[in-house]
Amino acid sequence: MKLTILGCYAATPRTFTNPTSQVLEIKNRLFLIDCGEGTQVQLRKNKIKFSKINQIFISHLHGDHFFGLIGLISTFSLLNRNNDLHIYGPKGIKEIIKLQLRLSNSWPNFELHFHELENTESEVVYEDDKVLVKTIPLKHRIYTNGFLFQEKLDERKLNIAAVQEYEIERCYYQNIKNGKDILLDDGRLIPNNLLTFNPEKPKSYAFCSDTCYTETILPIIDKVDVLYHESTFLQSEETLAAKTMHTTAIQAATIAKRAQVTQLVLGHYSTRYDRIEVFKEEASTIFSNVLLADDGKTFEF
């Protein structure tokens, strides 16, 4: 699982900081999460192949999370993309994109599928044979979702030495990987655990931005491997955080601790602070395993 931060600062794009966007690579799929202005340039700078992005998840319709989407779609079109593109985001996103495509008379030459969200309960929005994506309903000034990306449990791993020892034919391998026991010709029943190893534990990543401190998300993000949680402010701006429905570093760490996650990644920093290390300093007083997102940074989990 590889996370590339394209942008992780709040409010407006600036000379050296970018609004929210990130790419999650999981089981050889690339998921784009949020798409602030300038995301397409950040994708180029980070050498991410445009054609590998087939799913885009938009948390909410504040500009710093989606103003780059129409430009990215237009560029996909100019690059003669063929693949279908799926966009998951709040109701209204389809109208915004289609209006601009209509007025510029430049309908893309690929299929554009909108999956508009309006449910306030967590729901599965994407699923294939390897990965499942659920919404994490957040509490912000407008309708907002985080997203939980879960790897599915792989099939069991064949113990090659064992299957050869029992002289089991190849045609039974898939059954074994699916967990079946095997009846040999001599009548012996070989239990599956002698023929296989456990698959790797599936990993999970939760993206939570933007939101105020809310414990309603705890059951959904319980024990995830990596939690990206917004921490727009420091504790000194706690009142402002509450008023604008954002989170402080201490609050993000509290959520990480209560959800018993393995790793917390902080982001969505207000640009009022000179250095982002202070976010880690404050969060670390509550939760030990804290990393700081920054534009262009990658994390492998």
Next chain:
Amino acid sequence: MKLTILGCYAATPRTFTNPTSQVLEIKNRLFLIDCGEGTQVQLRKNKIKFSKINQIFISHLHGDHFFGLIGLISTFSLLNRNNDLHIYGPKGIKEIIKLQLRLSNSWPNFELHFHELENTESEVVYEDDKVLVKTIPLKHRIYTNGFLFQEKLDERKLNIAAVQEYEIERCYYQNIKNGKDILLDDGRLIPNNLLTFNPEKPKSYAFCSDTCYTETILPIIDKVDVLYHESTFLQSEETLAAKTMHTTAIQAATIAKRAQVTQLVLGHYSTRYDRIEVFKEEASTIFSNVLLADDGKTFEF
């Protein structure tokens, strides 16, 4: 008159090139012309004060000319702008901007005035005591206007030595600057030309992008001081230029020559070419006074 090029490349923003946007400073006013994605970052990089921009002119609704507008408006709002903002652009631009402001529930705290254009004849769209702006109807794949910025003739300049010699009182100065002759107490009539100098010749700037080669614009841009004309392609791509309704460098130079402009500035380059100097080389075979726009470049006329 000072022109700052924020972006002058066609199609998509890239790591080192930006889509169309420029700032014209004329008579202490700042006019923003077009607003491709990333314009607000380019404004910051070029140290242009956001609060001094009160008029934005949008040529057409292709993304590389206006996808940065909604982000700029949002940033104005976050910066607690108070001044009214006037936007001049094709019909539909109001719907695009208002839809996004409504869905993000972030209506700005300043007045936003839309001046939607649909006339196919040149018309005056802005006028104050110093400056006049007219549309230049262009021929492109969708409804498009260039813009002609004209300084108005200043009042005449007082010849201080002369008015002192004739002992003329201060209360008559404004009449003299307005061109009036003066009757002295001793009965002598002093003609205005003895009391004043001619004002500076008013300057004019024509922005023409995007368009195919069209001579219909010649009467409107006749003898302007500076013509910015798109030259997306070189002559080797003449067929592609015609097909996409763009212009070659040679064609832009031909327009400059026929309109007898003083200075031609080329821009809106396709990124297919390694160096932009070739645009100047080709254009210079037709018209001698050619400058190349480039991102971050300023011109004082």
